[in-house]
Amino acid sequence: DAGVIQSPRHEVTEMGQEVTLRCKPISGHDYLFWYRQTMMRGLELLIYFNNNVPIDDSGMPEDRFSAKMPNASFSTLKIQPSEPRDSAVYFCASSPRGRWTDTQYFGPGTRLTVL
Amino acid sequence: QKEVEQNSGPLSVPEGAIASLNCTYSDRGSQSFFWYRQYSGKSPELIMFIYSNGDKEDGRFTAQLNKASQYVSLLIRDSQPSDSATYLCAVFPSGTYKYIFGTGTRLKVLA
Secondary structure, eight states: OOOOEEEOSEEEEOTTOOEEEEEEOOTTOOEEEEEEEETTTEEEEEEEEETTEEEEOTTOOSTTEEEEEEETTEEEEEESSOOGGGOEEEEEEEESSSOTTOOOEEOOOEEEEEO | OOOEEOOOOOEEEETTSOEEEEEEESOTTOOEEEEEEEOTTSOOEEEEEEOSSEEEEETTEEEEEETTTTEEEEEESSOOGGGOEEEEEEEEOTTOSOOEEOOOEEEEEEO
């Protein structure tokens, strides 16, 4: 089975531009997570979905960030307008069910650089 | 605030030695504990998880959990240079369905 798929793998943009990151979870997984990783703050959960419904977005840093999951096989994380401090690696992860023994499977990440 | 703490390292060990990585957590009701390995420029990948007090072994890896002390550790026996990576501890706190990750410990195995 294919793992979690993310695109693009690298994104370089200028401050003020809109950025859209994409994720395809593992088929059959009910949970999808968006993380951001920086050297200073480590791996931070931004938002997660259960069956396409956003459950907890308390980690979304501000209104410039939004995430959607229109169907079970696709999610987007949008930053508008982007700022240099948004530069980070953004990971998408999925897991099968809502159990506390579930493993999260990570995608390869999108490295975002905002100039 | 539910927190997970790890020493950032780097932890340097010679090849063939035992590497010991430690993690403490603040939520006493936490249910399960995961160790992920992350190579530079790559995504985290699961090594193992544990949810009962005591030891759990998988090949060269042993996870140890002490809920009374709120402490979980990962031992890597016969460390190899290929084990050089950042090791992330993740905790599944009570009342939620989301991991809390530590900031990771960077391990360097010296040939």
